[in-house]
Amino acid sequence: MGTNVAPWKQLLFGAIEANSHLSHSSYFQLATIGFSGRPSNRTVVFRGFEENSDRIQINTDLRSRKIEELKHCPFSEICWYFSDTWEQFRINGRIEVIDASNPDQSKLQQREKAWFANSLRSRLIYTCPTPGSPCNNEQSNQQVNLDPSSGPVPEYCLLLLEPEKVDYLNLKSNQRLLFSSMASGAGEKSWTSEKVNP
Amino acid sequence: MGTNVAPWKQLLFGAIEANSHLSHSSYFQLATIGFSGRPSNRTVVFRGFEENSDRIQINTDLRSRKIEELKHCPFSEICWYFSDTWEQFRINGRIEVIDASNPDQSKLQQREKAWFANSLRSRLIYTCPTPGSPCNNEQSNQQVNLDPSSGPVPEYCLLLLEPEKVDYLNLKSNQRLLFSSMASGAGEKSWTSEKVNP
Numbered sequence: 001m002g003t004n005v006a007p008w009k010q011l012l013f014g015a016i017e018a019n020s021h022l023s024h025s026s027y028f029q030l031a032t033i034g035f036s037g038r039p040s041n042r043t044v045v046f047r048g049f050e051e052n053s054d055r056i057q058i059n060t061d062l063r064s065r066k067i068e069e070l071k072h073c074p075f076s077e078i079c080w081y082f083s084d085t086w087e088q089f090r091i092n093g094r095i096e097v098i099d100a101s102n103p104d105q106s107k108l109q110q111r112e113k114a115w116f117a118n119s120l121r122s123r124l125i126y127t128c129p130t131p132g133s134p135c136n137n138e139q140s141n142q143q144v145n146l147d148p149s150s151g152p153v154p155e156y157c158l159l160l161l162e163p164e165k166v167d168y169l170n171l172k173s174n175q176r177l178l179f180s181s182m183a184s185g186a187g188e189k190s191w192t193s194e195k196v197n198p
Numbered sequence: 199m200g201t202n203v204a205p206w207k208q209l210l211f212g213a214i215e216a217n218s219h220l221s222h223s224s225y226f227q228l229a230t231i232g233f234s235g236r237p238s239n240r241t242v243v244f245r246g247f248e249e250n251s252d253r254i255q256i257n258t259d260l261r262s263r264k265i266e267e268l269k270h271c272p273f274s275e276i277c278w279y280f281s282d283t284w285e286q287f288r289i290n291g292r293i294e295v296i297d298a299s300n301p302d303q304s305k306l307q308q309r310e311k312a313w314f315a316n317s318l319r320s321r322l323i324y325t326c327p328t329p330g331s332p333c334n335n336e337q338s339n340q341q342v343n344l345d346p347s348s349g350p351v352p353e354y355c356l357l358l359l360e361p362e363k364v365d366y367l368n369l370k371s372n373q374r375l376l377f378s379s380m381a382s383g384a385g386e387k388s389w390t391s392e393k394v395n396p
Contacts, residue, residue, distance in 0.1 A: 024281035031229035031237035031275070039229035039237055041277035043286055077229070079239035083222035083281070088241055128395065135374075135393040176333075195333040197326065 006054045006191050008166040008179045012080075012089055016046075019082045028080035028089075030058065032066055033073040040069055046080075047114060050160060054189070056091065057114060058159040059122070062099050063130045067157065070095050076161060086171035091163045098158040115152035126155040174198050204252045204389050206364040206377045210278075210287055214244075217280045226278035226287075228256065230264055231271040238267055244278075245312060248358060252387070254289070255312060256357040257320070260297050261328045265355065268293050274359060284369035289361045296356040313350035324353040372396050 019025035026046045034040040047057040056078070060066060070076070078091040098111045115123065127144040129136065146153075166179040176198040184190040217223035224244045232238040245255040254276070258264060268274070276289040296309045313321065325342040327334065344351075364377040374396040382388040 022281070024279070027279065027281075029227035029229075029239060029277045029279070031227075031239035031277075033231065033235070033237055034275075036273075037231070037271070038273040038290060039231055039275045040288075040290075041227060041229035041239065041275040042288060043277060043279045073235070075234075075236040077232075077237045077239040079227045079229075079241060081222070081225065081227070081241045083220070083225075090238075090240060092236060092238075130395060132374075132376075132394050135395050176330075178330075196330050197328055197333050 006163070006166075006179070006181075006189075007193055008089070008163075008168055008177075008191070009049075009054065011087075011168055011177075015082045015085055015087045015089070019084045022084060025082060025084075028078050030066070031077045031079070032069045033075070034065075034069055035072070040066065042066070047117065050110070054163050055096075056161040056163065058161065059114065059118065060157050060159055061126055061131055062155050062157045063132075065132060067097060070097055070159075078161065088167075088169040088171070090167040090169075091161065092165040092167075093161050093163040096160045096162070098160065100152065100154045100156075111156070111158045112151055114158045115156055120146065120148055123153075123156075126153045169198055171198075204361070204364075204377070204379075204387075205391055206287070206361075206366055206375075206389070207247075207252065209285075209366055209375075213280045213283055213285045213287070217282045220282055223280060223282070226276050228264070229275045229277070230267045231273070232263075232267055233270070238264065240264070245315070248308070252361050253294075254359040254361065256359065257312065257316065258355050258357055259324055259329055260353050260355045261330075263330060265295060268295055268357075276359065286365075286367040286369070288363075288365040288367075289359065290363040290365075291359050291361040294358045294360070296358065298350065298352045298354075309354070309356045310349055312356045313354055318344065318346055321351075321354075324351050367396055369396075 027043050028046060029041055030044045031039055031041045044058050047059055050057060074094045076095050080089045098107050102108055124146055127146060164181050168177045176196050177193050178196055179191050179193045181189045181191050225241050226244060227239055228242045229237055229239045242256050245257055248255060272292045274293050278287040296305050300306055322344055362379050366375045374394050375391050376394055377389050377391045379387045379389050
């Protein structure tokens with residue numbers, strides 16, 4: 001285990017592997033703060049980690065409500081429950097939103113790479129009518145063609161969650177571990193862990 | 199369907215029934231606002247509806263962090279994903295906390311009834327050392343005896359979530375419905391629904 005690998009990441013990889021036979025094992029719930037100051041919570045799909053990093057990748061539509069919510073409050077908590085191994089990861093951190101208007105070329109490249117990692121069917125979702133807007137059946141039935149070699153559409157957005165705290169619970173072994181990060185020298189993070197009551 | 203039955207409730211009963219072969223189908227994620235103003239999110243168990251009502255029952259430990267969080271901000275959003283039928287319910291509302299100090303006798307009776315609806319094993323959880331506190335192995339190994347006829351221990355707490363908005367998404371039929379409640383005469387709620395883009 002390299003010194004840069006967060007200790008909870010090994011546990012998470014183990015859970016992903018052990019539950020990979022369940023298609024819903026890559027789904028988790030992402031909580032944000034809504035406009036009214038009330039919590040907001042929805043299911044999203046894990047799109048892997050950013051290369052050489054702890055940051056968790058999520059795809060979303062620029063027109064979805066969570067984008068506006070994250071502009072007001074960039075903090076989020078993931079709750080990821082693995083139904084076969086009875087493990088839960090609560091991952092708290094700040095989310096960076098990367099859309100087409102990002103001034104950083106390397107971030108735009110990262111967004112493009114994430115776009116092409118999606119199936120063509122997943123990419124088509126971003127050409128659908130505005131999510132959450134009143135349904136107009138004619139509009140919904142419109143056929144859109146998308147060239148497989150075309151780069152990301154403007155509606156496609158990459159979210160990167162930078163974990164700061166991870167609360168791990170194993171309901172089979174009845175163990176719970178709290179992982180906390182601290183910024184150490186040279187911009188690197190270091191992690192501490194504590195065993196707590198479940 | 200009686201006039202008092204919320205329209206989303208029939209959809210929810212359908213999903214519960216269709217996914218009942220999966221033990222995790224009664225689990226959902228409950229988001230609250232944490233102390234720092236950041237979102238907080240964890241898995242909890244559905245304990246049915248309050249009798250003749252839309253209110254959702256959840257059990258929790260009085261010593262868990264969500265109790266303090268709910269005192270500061272009583273609002274919550276449930277995200278309930280049904281993995282076999284690909285249905286998601288986002289249920290937003292206010293939570294009432296009913297613990298042993300509640301001055302209302304009928305509420306204390308409701309708490310007692312909910313306590314006895316739990317298995318003996320579930321009841322024992324509330325006699326465990328404080329959740330989230332540093333783990334002391336000696337303490338954890340203590341054997342506690344609980345008389346099956348004993349009423350709720352002080353640590354046992356009943357939460358009641360009163361739904362105000364329900365966002366229903368069906369990923370198989372690709373349909374999404376928003377349900378909103380309004381207070382009508384005589385303290386009753388009425389519900390409206392709107393079909394929106396998924």
